[in-house]
Amino acid sequence: xxxxxxxxxxxxxxxxxxxxxxxxxxxxxxxxxxxxxxxxxxxxxxxxxxxxxxxxxxxxxxxxxxxxxxxxxxxxxxxxxxxxxxxxxxxxxxxxxxxxxxxxxxxxxxxxxxxxxxxxxxxxxxxxxxxxxxxxxx
Amino acid sequence: xxxxxxxxxxxxxxxxxxxxxxxxxxxxxxxxxxxxxxxxxxxxxxxxxxxxxxxxxxxxxxxxxxxxxxxxxxxxxxxxxxxxxxxxxxxxxxxxxxxxxxxxxxxxxxxxxxxxxxxxxxxxxxxxxxxxxxxxxxxxxxxxxxxxxxxxxxxxxxxxxxxxxxxxxxxxxxxxxxxxxxxxxxxxxxxxxxxxxxxxxxxxxxxxxxxxxxxxxxxxxxxxxxxxxxxxxxxxxxxxxxxxxxxxxxxxxxxxxxxxxxxxxxxxxxxxxxxxxxxxxxxxxxxxxxxxxxxxxxxxxxxxxxxxxxxxxxxxxxxxxxxxxxxxxxxxxxxxxxxxxxxxxxxxxxxxxxxx
Numbered sequence: 001x002x003x004x005x006x007x008x009x010x011x012x013x014x015x016x017x018x019x020x021x022x023x024x025x026x027x028x029x030x031x032x033x034x035x036x037x038x039x040x041x042x043x044x045x046x047x048x049x050x051x052x053x054x055x056x057x058x059x060x061x062x063x064x065x066x067x068x069x070x071x072x073x074x075x076x077x078x079x080x081x082x083x084x085x086x087x088x089x090x091x092x093x094x095x096x097x098x099x100x101x102x103x104x105x106x107x108x109x110x111x112x113x114x115x116x117x118x119x120x121x122x123x124x125x126x127x128x129x130x131x132x133x134x135x136x137x138x
Numbered sequence: 139x140x141x142x143x144x145x146x147x148x149x150x151x152x153x154x155x156x157x158x159x160x161x162x163x164x165x166x167x168x169x170x171x172x173x174x175x176x177x178x179x180x181x182x183x184x185x186x187x188x189x190x191x192x193x194x195x196x197x198x199x200x201x202x203x204x205x206x207x208x209x210x211x212x213x214x215x216x217x218x219x220x221x222x223x224x225x226x227x228x229x230x231x232x233x234x235x236x237x238x239x240x241x242x243x244x245x246x247x248x249x250x251x252x253x254x255x256x257x258x259x260x261x262x263x264x265x266x267x268x269x270x271x272x273x274x275x276x277x278x279x280x281x282x283x284x285x286x287x288x289x290x291x292x293x294x295x296x297x298x299x300x301x302x303x304x305x306x307x308x309x310x311x312x313x314x315x316x317x318x319x320x321x322x323x324x325x326x327x328x329x330x331x332x333x334x335x336x337x338x339x340x341x342x343x344x345x346x347x348x349x350x351x352x353x354x355x356x357x358x359x360x361x362x363x364x365x366x367x368x369x370x371x372x373x374x375x376x377x378x379x380x381x382x383x384x385x386x387x388x389x390x391x392x393x394x395x396x397x398x399x400x401x402x403x404x405x406x407x408x409x410x411x412x413x414x415x416x417x418x419x420x421x422x423x424x425x426x427x428x429x430x431x432x433x434x435x436x437x438x439x440x441x442x443x444x445x446x447x448x449x450x451x452x453x454x455x456x457x458x459x460x461x462x463x464x465x466x467x468x469x470x471x472x473x474x475x476x477x478x479x480x481x482x483x484x485x486x487x488x489x490x491x492x493x494x
Contacts, residue, residue, distance in 0.1 A: 098166035
């Protein structure tokens with residue numbers, strides 16, 4: 001887990017922190033709309049109590065899309081009730097949370113299939129097809 | 139493609155590990171290194187294109203604890219792959235070669251990676267009497283350091299001994315032990331102190347160097363800011379008790395059982411910079427304070443010689459009630475002796491009663 005980099009925000013209270021984070025999310029979303037620039041907020045780097053995190057997650061709500069990633073442990077990428085705002089949680093093989101983010105993007109980068117990925121996939125598909133054809137009875 | 143031409147991306151692909159896995163690793167590492175999450179795609183791209191990084195590791199006046207803790211970390215798979223990606227070209231405790239073959243390996247590795255290798259050092263550097271108190275192959279550690287440091291890209295001083303002299307430097311320091319930075323002044327040095335250091339900090343520094351070709355931002359004691367930027371106290375889950383003035387007065391009083399602050403029992407958390415309270419140990423299981431013992435301040439210079447010792451509060455005072463503990467211990471010893479006597483008596487009795 002990342003070390004918290006901000007000391008103590010108790011004076012704000014949980015609601016104050018959540019409001020501040022939602023304001024930052026709104027800024028990020030505005031930035032995405034205006035400049036097509038995605039943004040993200042590292043929640044592990046903030047001194048958020050479990051209650052505060054739960055409140056934040058609840059206020060962002062649940063959207064229509066949820067995706068799982070099965071690489072080096074489980075990851076959950078879920079759109080919130082606000083299109084373009086994603087709740088992303090990455091765990092390692094032991095189930096330990098290694099990253100917890102709010103991502104503001106059309107689609108989180110990790111979900112996108114890149115050109116290189118697709119080219120490799122096409123090559124593998126070709127190899128698999130040839131293999132299947134070679135094994136077909138005449 | 140030869141092993142030296144192979145990139146991390148090639149190697150991961152060969153092992154069935156795709157772009158998403160590397161990106162996920164980069165996301166976790168940016169979080170660990172306190173970098174903006176937006177840097178993760180660039181880090182993943184740089185890592186994919188990077189070549190194996192040569193690391194030459196020299197062990198000086200040390201106990202091998204630093205190496206042990208780094209080897210025994212249960213890092214996630216990808217971190218293990220990163221360690222595979224590092225070409226550990228010389229490490230006496232791990233390499234198969236010995237004697238003149240090992241010395242040849244060292245010279246070849248230095249020649250092949252001149253100006254590019256990372257020089258990792260664990261252990262302090264004894265400089266008294268020409269450095270005779272710690273030799274490798276008949277050569278003084280200080281002489282080896284002075285020979286191999288100039289051609290290194292940077293130096294990693296791993297553990298408190300290499301960083302600041304550590305326990306060998308403790309009073310009266312008969313070997314004249316010092317840290318690497320006391321010998322080498324004209325090379326980038328990153329100190330990764332701790333007795334032992336946290337494995338994740340070393341992997342973070344290595345990943346940063348491989349990704350961006352430079353050391354991460356350091357504090358005034360040359361420690362990575364991302365991990366040493368705050369004190370244990372700042373991050374401690376017992377901190378609210380400190381703020382409320384609730385302190386354990388001994389290791390077995392009601393306050394200790396309630397998990398109150400260990401400040402009055404000598405905890406050095408307020409003056410110790412490290413990531414134990416957040417990264418933790420044993421794959422995130424806990425850290426000393428969570429196990430009921432105060433921080434010893436092992437990642438700070440001269441921690442062994444702190445005024446008052448480990449169990450005296452930073453504010454002074456007498457420390458925990460050892461007198462009571464001593465009485466209890468004495469009672470325990472006396473009780474144990476009595477029990478042992480009784481047991482021996484009991485075991486001899488049947489023999490005595492054994493029929494002939």
